Amino acid sequence: MKTTILDLPEEELIEPGNRACAGCALGIAYRAGLKALGRDTLLVVPPSCLTVLQGLYPIAATKLPSLNVTFASTASAATGLLAALKVTGRTGVNVAAWAGDGGTSDIGLQALSAACERGDNFVFVCYDNEGYMNTGVQRSGTTPQWAITANTPLKGKMQPNKNVPAIMAAHGIDYVAATSAAYPLDLYDKIKKALTYGGVKYIHIHIPCPPGWGFEPRYAVKLGKLAVETGLYELYEIEKSQLRHTGASLKLMEKRRLLPVENYLRAQSRFKTISDAEMEKIQDQITRKWEGYFKSSEEAQGGE
């Protein structure tokens, strides 16, 4: 079931006047995400831009109970909260961890993997702004190839990014989803669906970052949409091992027309050194990937 804007809970669980940069797409995702999680939630937050958004002592920009933890310990802390809820006999309270891409794909991966293997029951959100933005834009495991960052300053990152949802899906957990701040309703529905499953549920959110990627704040949603409409980033869910595209990515399957990836890459100063040849390579990879999707979807339809 798809939620509409008018169905989305009106109550805000974050406070205005917070410390996030103007145009920070995390704010969009966080607002929608907390609406999905609801007030009866305990949150875990490792160091990240969210720590900053959530505020400096003694004022909190979140209305949810929230535990700031050390960088590597996010998923384990979520397990600790669950254990405490259980032994103190409290039911009906969700536990959710909300970490950045560094906190998930790099320093937080070990604890997250262990929690998946133990089957601990919480939602783990990775908001992926594709770098260590809070410390001044350094490369992370999810920074895309060729992106200029503060520690890949001249040539850009030489390696492709990790596919974290695929890593998570390999744990055999029931629900893995990829969504984007540019599609808050898709994000909302995925977190809502995640809450219906046990074990670790993993939600990966693409978060355009104006200062980190080098674009004007007003284009934050545009960039998020372009990432999807060019087929570079995909909205999908892997529910009980079944992958299916959702929302705008599902529409791409129907329309069968991708926007050129150049539109996305050239809109960001972090890709300013990318060569035409490299751009073409990226375009080829995307085109081939989607042709594969189109083909398997035809086969599936043909088989009906």
Add this chain to the structure above:
Amino acid sequence: MQIIETGNVAAALGVKLARAQVIAAYPITPQTPLTEKLSEFIESGEMQAEYIPVESEHSALAICIAAASAGARSFTATSSNGLLYMHEQIQWAAGARLPLVMCVANRGVGAPWTIWNDHQDSISQRDTGWIQIYANDHQQIIDSVLKAFCLAEEIMIPVMVCYDGYILSHTHMPFDVPDSEIADAFLPPYRPPYALDPADPANLNTVTMPDGRPDVRGDISPGYMEIRHLLQHDMVEAIPALKRVEERFRSMFGRGHDPYVEPYRCDDADYIAVSLGSLSYQLHDVADALRAEGVRAGVLSVHLYRPFPDRIIAEALNRCSGVIVFEKALSYGYQGPLCSDIKSALYRYAQGKPFVTNYILGLGGREITTQDLYEALKVSCSPDGGAGEETRWIGLKIPAGGTQT
């Protein structure tokens, strides 16, 4: 009930009596049998708790930190590099003022790898804001675990109960297991002064500025330094608090000991050997031997290492002529940390200022023979016993730059 069991089992029985609610642990020698025992208690239904087998010590303490933040009595245990791997979390737990209890079965640290006993692991965590209690025998281990929860929850500071790996953790000794009904009266269920709760939401361990700033009501909050000053203030307050805990324990269980130091033949002693942990009992024999030769020697075992009961220790030592500190740990480039602490205490409180000398021994499980201890004390228990090198090594087979002797 009197039983004969290992030190690790004594610790596990203490945790069971304390009705710890959340236990998270990662295997490491020589701690492992402790938490294995707890998992057995829980699986068999003897103990009601959540046991979480984690992928690292860092996560073990992460779980305890989060569980305590949400109101659960939480416990973990480790040794050696496991403790070092927790270091960040150890500091975090103290700064967050969580009443955790952790047992440390003391073991040397790598590199090179060693699995045998010394105190370098817990001593290296001295400055983290945890209370450190060193137990000398199995009875002290089980009793200390129970008292540790009581103290931690009274002052909201975590407590480490340290005991010697193998020497205590793996040896079978008789000890009394406190009656569980009395234990329940001694340590009632944990009532957290704050627990994460949607009905009373708060953002904990928030980024805190050097200076205070107005809260939502306009009152000026403390800054980081005030919060840390309160930790120091309350750590010092833990010294009298531990005495109150000890007195309650004694009144309810009919046994107990000085919570700070354990003196042996110190009253008229001219020379006092000082140590942490089980080594002190070996030193008792040496003091007896020296006394038989007319040397008035005594032994002072230090139970409470942090907060450091400096005045109490100085008062225990200030009437003697010489203090000889035996340590299984070292501040590399200087001397044994306990030696430094004792000198500091004596500088402030003892006008007579006995000399202080220092022996490093038993690192990485090097055997400590009573003969070696006897020879060292024989040399040091004399009016000029403080002369020469302040820090000497016992049991070294190849001196630096030398060949095997």
Add this chain to the structure above:
Amino acid sequence: MPAGDYRKKISLSESGPGDAGKTGSWRIVRPVIDPDVCIPGRRNAPACYICWLYCPDGVISRSVPPGIDYQYCKGCGICAEECPTKAITMVEESSFIKE
């Protein structure tokens, strides 16, 4: 330990607006909604609310017509960029200098 004492010993933050102050002061351009072009404004009924959905700071109300809390609006311009009817114009703050 009494709860009141404990809460003063730790970094425990309570929710409230304006952690970063009146973030409206960050703004150099101000979103101004034209109610005659805005869909809920024109229809005089709840509708659209793309601006409300996408505001990273939650400073736009889901009302008829939508309102903007200028105390806290950081002026990012996402609302103006995403408005399907171009009902929101970003106006230089300097033109409001007399307010």
